[in-house]
Amino acid sequence: MSRIxxxxxxxxAFFCVYVQTAFxxxxxxxxxxxxxxxxxxxxxxxxxxxxxxxxxxxxxGVLFDTLSANPLGVSILPLFFIGVFLQLRHDLIxxxxxxxxxxxxxxxxxxxxxxTLAGLWALGERPIVGLETLxxxxxxxxxxxxxxxxxxxxxxxxxxxxxxxxxxxxNESMARRDREIKRGRGY
Amino acid sequence: xxxxxxxxxxxxxxxxxxxxxxxxxxRKNQLKRWIGTVFVVGFGASRAAxxxxxxxxxxxxxxxxxxxxLADLQEENQRLRLQLKQAGVIARENDRLRAALNWKKQTxxxxxxxxxxxxxxxxxxxxxxxxxxxxxxxxxxxxxxxxEGLVGRVxxxxxxxxxxxxxxxxxxxxxxxxxxxxEAGVVETGKSGALGRDIVALNYIAGDxxxxxxxxxxxxxxxxxxxxxxxxxxxxxxxxxxxxxxKDARVKLHVNLNRLEHxxxxxx
Numbered sequence: 001m002s003r004i005x006x007x008x009x010x011x012x013a014f015f016c017v018y019v020q021t022a023f024x025x026x027x028x029x030x031x032x033x034x035x036x037x038x039x040x041x042x043x044x045x046x047x048x049x050x051x052x053x054x055x056x057x058x059x060x061g062v063l064f065d066t067l068s069a070n071p072l073g074v075s076i077l078p079l080f081f082i083g084v085f086l087q088l089r090h091d092l093i094x095x096x097x098x099x100x101x102x103x104x105x106x107x108x109x110x111x112x113x114x115x116t117l118a119g120l121w122a123l124g125e126r127p128i129v130g131l132e133t134l135x136x137x138x139x140x141x142x143x144x145x146x147x148x149x150x151x152x153x154x155x156x157x158x159x160x161x162x163x164x165x166x167x168x169x170x171n172e173s174m175a176r177r178d179r180e181i182k183r184g185r186g187y
Numbered sequence: 188x189x190x191x192x193x194x195x196x197x198x199x200x201x202x203x204x205x206x207x208x209x210x211x212x213x214r215k216n217q218l219k220r221w222i223g224t225v226f227v228v229g230f231g232a233s234r235a236a237x238x239x240x241x242x243x244x245x246x247x248x249x250x251x252x253x254x255x256x257l258a259d260l261q262e263e264n265q266r267l268r269l270q271l272k273q274a275g276v277i278a279r280e281n282d283r284l285r286a287a288l289n290w291k292k293q294t295x296x297x298x299x300x301x302x303x304x305x306x307x308x309x310x311x312x313x314x315x316x317x318x319x320x321x322x323x324x325x326x327x328x329x330x331x332x333x334x335e336g337l338v339g340r341v342x343x344x345x346x347x348x349x350x351x352x353x354x355x356x357x358x359x360x361x362x363x364x365x366x367x368x369x370e371a372g373v374v375e376t377g378k379s380g381a382l383g384r385d386i387v388a389l390n391y392i393a394g395d396x397x398x399x400x401x402x403x404x405x406x407x408x409x410x411x412x413x414x415x416x417x418x419x420x421x422x423x424x425x426x427x428x429x430x431x432x433x434k435d436a437r438v439k440l441h442v443n444l445n446r447l448e449h450x451x452x453x454x455x
Contacts, residue, residue: 018229020308021316028445031384033310054196058203066222067305069312069342069350069358072215073207080200117311123208126357127311128376132384136310 001048004162005155006055009044012151013037013060021067031132032139037064038108039147041079043155045086046095046104053083070116071123078115082108101149109144113137220345227347230304234318237302296414298332298451299323304348313339313356313384313444319452320347328412330453336418336441337361337406338450353444354419355387363389363419364407370396371407374419374438385440389422392434398425404438414453 001009016036027033037060044056061076068075086093086104094100113136120127210218245253278295285292299319307314319325321344331338331351339353352359354374361374372392392398402422408415418441425436 014225017308018226021226021305022229022233024306027306031445033306033308035308050193051196054200057200061204062207062222063225064308066219067226067316068307068309069314069352069356070309071208071212072210072219073204076200076204076207080204084197113310116309120311126376127309128313128356129311133310140310 001044001052002159002163005159006044006048006052008158008162009040009052009056009155010059012155013040013056014063016040017060017063017067030139032136034143034147035109035112035140036144036147037061037075037079038082038112039105039144039151041083042086042101042104042108042148043151045083046090046093047155047159050084050087053087054080057083070120071125074119074123075116077119078112081115082111095152098149098152101152102145105148106141106145108148110137110141112144113140216343219343223345223348230316230318230348233304234302294414294455296453297455299325299454301331301349301450301452303447303450313353313359314342315339315351315353315447315450317349317351317450317452318347320345320349322346324454325349325452330413330417332417332451332453333442333447333449335443336420337413338442338444338447340412341452351450354440354442355384355444361413361419362407362409363404365392365396365398365422366403366405368397368402370398371409372435374404384444386423387420387438387440389436389438390433392436394427394429394431394433396434398422398434398436400424 020033020035037056040060041053041056044052057076057080061074061079062072064070064075065072086108093104117127117129207215207218282292301317301319303315304318305316317331325341325344327341327344329341331340337354339351339356339359341349342352342358343350354361355376357376359375362371363374364371370392372389374387374389376387389404400422404419404422406413406415406417406419420438420440422436423439425434427434
């Protein structure tokens with residue numbers, strides 16, 4: 001991932017947190033708030049190195065906690081752990097398949113609230129948890145799953161648009177047999 | 188497994204998270220306010236967009252409808268002015284009687300209108316953001332009300348906006364009383380977790396109380412945050428606990444906390 005693309009991803013994290021705070025349409029309809037940061041982290045973890053994962057975890061986590069009543073810093077570690085886990089397993093994930101992106105998005109969006117709640121309980125906080133939380137968890141997982149392929153599409157295209165594409169290196173398979181000049185005995 | 192910059196990134200993230208989490212609450216709030224200034228432009232843009240939408244709505248509303256609304260509002264204004272005069276007479280009489288009995292004088296509520304500009308981005312907090320801050324004279328723990336009743340209290344104040352913790356959040360406990368009997372209790376989140384967004388628990392009511400569904404619940408004025416007499420909600424279910432020693436109840440809030448657009452800050 002290029003530096004420009006990383007900056008764009010960090011700006012997207014800022015925008016995601018702002019949208020989650022300021023726009024309540026979906027929240028009022030579904031009675032649950034979605035979280036787009038885990039899906040964004042899935043893209044970064046499968047497209048960039050650990051430095052980018054750390055940058056998104058710090059920037060996204062701090063921005064989220066700033067507008068939330070959470071203690072500052074509590075969202076950094078869950079985001080980071082998700083990113084590191086995906087980064088370590090990125091060879092096993094079919095990154096370019098939309099269904100794989102959806103499943104990864106669902107999984108990370110479902111794990112994020114669990115890890116954050118564990119962090120809050122460990123810090124002695126009392127988050128509001130009840131039966132409604134199950135529904136909210138389901139909505140978060142589904143919307144995160146749907147957002148992941150969109151992020152992959154968007155940022156992959158952006159990556160192509162913002163960077164020079166390198167010419168493919170020559171290899172043996174590129175030579176076409178039907179274009180080979182056959183030289184006979186007389187030549 | 189990792190290269191050197193990657194180990195540094197892991198170390199930096201863990202150390203930064205550790206430092207932020209170990210900061211005292213006051214420092215954390217200061218840091219939040221400072222970082223939160225990056226959202227000023229976004230919230231300003233949202234406010235401008237709302238104002239433009241309101242203007243557009245007025246522009247497309249037929250003059251006939253606007254004229255009818257104006258007439259209705261003028262009529263309501265006249266009626267409220269009359270009620271205000273009557274209330275003034277009653278208040279003066281109340282003050283005289285209090286003075287005669289040597290009772291403490293009641294302070295009048297001074298209110299400031301605020302717009303709700305956001306909600307907590309997480310699902311496990313009942314917190315909203317309003318567009319009034321220290322610049323407008325808002326301080327921590329000021330009560331927040333809507334036309335229907337109590338909303339919550341200010342939990343954190345920035346220069347241009349404040350965070351309000353809503354009734355039903357574990358960080359907002361309210362001293363309350365039953366209007367008909369005057370018995371006091373505490374409104375808080377249910378002991379077993381969230382009861383629902385518009386239902387809260389009324390706990391620590393005396394066991395011999397005649398608490399019943401339909402009773403109105405008001406703030407009791409016991410404590411230092413909420414003044415007496417703000418409507419909170421209506422009892423929908425009551426039960427006896429601890430072999431008859433105490434009672435608790437479920438209270439349906441008067442205010443729909445999911446649809447808040449404007450609220451009042453009680454500034455005195």
